[in-house]
Amino acid sequence: MFHYFKRAVLDILSNRFLNVITIVTIALSILVVSTFVLFFENTSRVIDSWNQGFRLVAYLGESFTPSMLPKLTAKIQAMAEAGEIRFIPKEEGLALLKQEMKNRSAFLETLEENPLPHVLEIRMKRTGLEWDEITAFAKTVEQLPQVTDVEYGQQWLGRFLSLFNLFRVTGYAMSSLFFLIALFITANTVRLALYSRRQEVEIMRLVGATDRFIITPFYIQGLIQGTLGGIVGLSILLIIFLVISLNLQESAASYMLFDIQFLSVKYWVIIIFGSAFLGWLGCYLSLKQFIKY
Amino acid sequence: MLWGGDRARAAPDLLLNTYAKDEMETRDPIIRLFNVSKRYGKHYAVKDITIDVDAGEFIFVTGSSGAGKSTLMKMIYLAERASQGQIIVDGMNLDRISHARIPYLRRNIGVIFQDFKLIPNKTVYGNVALVLEAAGERSAMIRRRVMQVLETTGMADKVNAFPPSLSGGEQQRVAVARAVVGNPKIILADEPTGSLDSESAQSVLDFLMQYHDKGATVLIVSHNMQLISSTVRARSISLADGTLVGTATML
Numbered sequence: 001m002f003h004y005f006k007r008a009v010l011d012i013l014s015n016r017f018l019n020v021i022t023i024v025t026i027a028l029s030i031l032v033v034s035t036f037v038l039f040f041e042n043t044s045r046v047i048d049s050w051n052q053g054f055r056l057v058a059y060l061g062e063s064f065t066p067s068m069l070p071k072l073t074a075k076i077q078a079m080a081e082a083g084e085i086r087f088i089p090k091e092e093g094l095a096l097l098k099q100e101m102k103n104r105s106a107f108l109e110t111l112e113e114n115p116l117p118h119v120l121e122i123r124m125k126r127t128g129l130e131w132d133e134i135t136a137f138a139k140t141v142e143q144l145p146q147v148t149d150v151e152y153g154q155q156w157l158g159r160f161l162s163l164f165n166l167f168r169v170t171g172y173a174m175s176s177l178f179f180l181i182a183l184f185i186t187a188n189t190v191r192l193a194l195y196s197r198r199q200e201v202e203i204m205r206l207v208g209a210t211d212r213f214i215i216t217p218f219y220i221q222g223l224i225q226g227t228l229g230g231i232v233g234l235s236i237l238l239i240i241f242l243v244i245s246l247n248l249q250e251s252a253a254s255y256m257l258f259d260i261q262f263l264s265v266k267y268w269v270i271i272i273f274g275s276a277f278l279g280w281l282g283c284y285l286s287l288k289q290f291i292k293y
Numbered sequence: 294m295l296w297g298g299d300r301a302r303a304a305p306d307l308l309l310n311t312y313a314k315d316e317m318e319t320r321d322p323i324i325r326l327f328n329v330s331k332r333y334g335k336h337y338a339v340k341d342i343t344i345d346v347d348a349g350e351f352i353f354v355t356g357s358s359g360a361g362k363s364t365l366m367k368m369i370y371l372a373e374r375a376s377q378g379q380i381i382v383d384g385m386n387l388d389r390i391s392h393a394r395i396p397y398l399r400r401n402i403g404v405i406f407q408d409f410k411l412i413p414n415k416t417v418y419g420n421v422a423l424v425l426e427a428a429g430e431r432s433a434m435i436r437r438r439v440m441q442v443l444e445t446t447g448m449a450d451k452v453n454a455f456p457p458s459l460s461g462g463e464q465q466r467v468a469v470a471r472a473v474v475g476n477p478k479i480i481l482a483d484e485p486t487g488s489l490d491s492e493s494a495q496s497v498l499d500f501l502m503q504y505h506d507k508g509a510t511v512l513i514v515s516h517n518m519q520l521i522s523s524t525v526r527a528r529s530i531s532l533a534d535g536t537l538v539g540t541a542t543m544l
Contacts, residue, residue, distance in 0.1 A: 001425065014414065125345065138432065200412045208400035209427035243380070 007134050007219035015193055019225060022189040026229025027236065029182035030275050034237050036171035037267055043164055054134060058141050061148040071097040072146055076122060081137040083125035090116045118147065171203070179278065186225065186282025190218055194286065213289050219280060226279020230272040238262060296331075297472070321476075323348040323368060323479060323510050326364035327380035331535075333362050338364040340535040341378070346512065348478070352507045353521045354514045366481050368514070370402045371395055383478060392411040400428055403472030407484035409464045411456040417443065417467050418452045424475045438474055446470040446500065462493035469497060473504055480504060482513045486520060494520060 012019045064072075076082050088096075093116040098105040122141065124134070131172055134152060142150040194201065204214050241262050248260075263271075324346035333337040339361040346352060368372040368380060371387055380387040383401050390398060391503045411420050413480060418439055425435040425465060443449045446466045456464055465485065471478055486494030498513075498520055505511045515521060531539045 001434075199410075200414075204411050204423065204427060205396075206370070206404060206410070207401060207424045207427055208396045208398075208475070209423075210396045213396075213427050213429075259330055 001234065004216045005220055008217040008224060011193070011217055011221055015196070016089070018189050018192060020220075022186055022225050023229045023232060025185040026226060026275060026278060027232035029178040029278075030230050030233025030271060031236050032178045033274075034234055034263065034267075035176040036175055036270050037271070038237065038263055040168065040171065041263060042268065043167075045261070047164070054124045056122045056124070056134075056138055056141065056150060058120040058122060058144075058147045059149040059151070060120065060146050064118055065144040066118075066147060072120070072144065075144065076120070076141065078142060078286050079137065081124055081133065083123040083192040085123075086121040088119040088121060090114050090118050093117075093119060118149075119135045121125045128162075133183070164169050182217060182229070182278055183282050183285070186222060186279055189225075190222065193221075215283075218284045218287060220279075222279035222283030223276050224279070226276040226282075227272060230275025232269060233272060233275070235264075303514065305525050315323050321348055322346060323383055324512075325344055325379075325381040327367075327379045327381075328366075329368065329375045329380055330442040332362070332367060333371060337489060337535045339368070339375075339532075342535075343378075344530065344540075346510060347451035348368065348510055349505070349508055350510050350528040352510075352512045353527055353529045354512060355516055355518075355521065356538075358533075358534050360531055360532040361472065364535075365402075366483050366512065366514055369479075370399055370404055387445050391522075400424075400475055401477050402479045402481055403475065405465075405468050405472045405479040405480065405485045406480035407487045409456070409468045411464055411467055411471075413456050416455055417448055417459075420456065420467055421471045424471055428475060439470075442470045442474045442542070461488050462490065462496070464496055465489055465493065469500055471528070478509060478511055480511045482515075484509070484514055484516075485516065486517055495523075498523075 060072075066089065073085050073087070076085055084282050091114065094108070097116070098108055101108070122244075124137075138150045138152050141147055201214055241260075243261055322345040324344075325343050328399060329342045330337055330341060333355050342365065354365060356362050364373060368375050368384060368387070375388070382398060385394070385398055387398070412423070416425070421439045423434050425438060426472070430438075438447065440452070443452060446469055448463065448466050448470060449469075451459065451463060456467065459467065465488075469485070472482075477504050482501065485497050485501070491496065496518065498499075501513065521527070527542070530537065530543045531541075
């Protein structure tokens with residue numbers, strides 16, 4: 001095996017240009033794929049964290065009086081999803097609004113009566129609920145007679161989720177495309193290497209070399225190219241990530257609602273193995289045709 | 294340097310395996326051709342040839358250009374397949390041999406090509422060692438055998454040279470060293486002296502005689518009549534237009 005490995009390394013060194021092109025192509029493909037993985041991993045984490053602290057706001061109608069509160073609270077608390085419930089009377093709501101508007105709150109003084117409704121803030125008991133479960137719970141709360149409206153950021157969150165899903169599909173499509181491009185380039189490199197060395201390969205055959213003896217170094221070469229391409233691609237992504245996250249920390253730390261994290265070790269391993277497999281598959285496709293003689 | 298002339302007799306035993314010696318003693322045919330033809334389209338390069346080559350024989354295959362000599366050789370080491378007839382080499386029927394067995398057939402045959410067929414980006418050592426590496430031999434053994442053969446062919450001092458830097462005669466010596474390093478039972482040489490001066494040609498022939506003396510079967514394609522007539526105890530097979538037109542034995 002050491003002999004095959006040595007031959008593969010010597011082959012790479014003697015065809016440096018072609019091999020560098022292949023490694024760079026694989027690295028770029030891995031960079032694109034792992035950028036999508038990085039985006040999805042972080043977005044999924046953010047969505048999870050939103051779900052965990054998820055709140056639902058129920059607006060109560062004119063028919064509601066504070067004396068109905070214990071009965072209403074008990075009704076909601078009986079539902080499986082409901083956790084802590086906080087009642088915000090409309091007076092408190094107006095005070096909060098004034099506090100938030102500060103200097104621009106003068107016009108609120110002119111109001112003859114408080115236009116705000118009483119509000120119930122309901123937290124979810126379980127964390128990490130599915131979007132469908134949240135929607136179903138909100139509908140049940142909305143059907144209560146005293147409740148006029150329920151708000152849980154359904155519009156913007158729903159839009160965000162469909163945008164996220166669109167990104168996911170685009171990500172899959174782009175990743176597949178880049179995988180195919182890298183595969184094509186790797187297969188082509190092996191084919192070119194075979195053509196450039198066809199005389200040598202022919203001589204090897206004539207002196208009694210088996211197919212395994214001839215092709216094994218090519219496979220090792222493919223695995224080396226794939227692994228190196230994966231490592232280079234991930235390293236480029238790490239450098240870009242570090243530069244961007246350092247800049248963000250300096251300039252926009254106060255606006256950051258969450259920490260962006262780099263890919264977990266699990267994904268490092270998956271991506272590098274995937275990249276090595278890509279190199280191997282490229283070889284396999286070229287050599288499969290070559291072996292028929 | 295042991296290349297050529299009287300020094301040929303000092304060839305080391307490494308050039309012969311005991312199996313080849315046994316073959317020579319029993320004199321069974323090692324190559325058999327039965328009504329072999331090779332056709333390219335409608336044209337016959339070789340037509341209906343039947344011959345037996347005994348183990349340990351020294352044979353010249355002669356004929357004018359296009360007579361089918363090289364095609365006949367190629368069919369023996371399966372660079373070409375016969376269109377008709379059967380060829381048996383060292384007990385293997387080439388018509389039925391599997392793809393996976395072809396390398397093992399070729400390890401029993403050392404081929405010397407007219408154009409040398411050396412790998413230009415491998416050193417002299419690398420070219421000769423390739424045969425043993427392909428056979429999966431250990432590196433210490435490869436080193437020992439290659440150096441011994443290069444010593445015998447007078448190329449030991451050029452071990453790290455690349456073929457393009459060598460003269461035609463030197464390249465042919467490397468090709469001969471590569472053909473014999475694996476101790477094959479059969480040597481096939483296609484015009485091995487065609488591009489060499491008379492001294493180098495005689496040296497190649499001497500070396501092949503010396504290898505033959507140790508028990509190997511040698512087939513040489515040549516139209517160098519001077520060379521052929523100077524070789525004793527050799528059989529000559531003549532081809533014309535792909536057919537066998539005569540055999541003769543030099544005494």
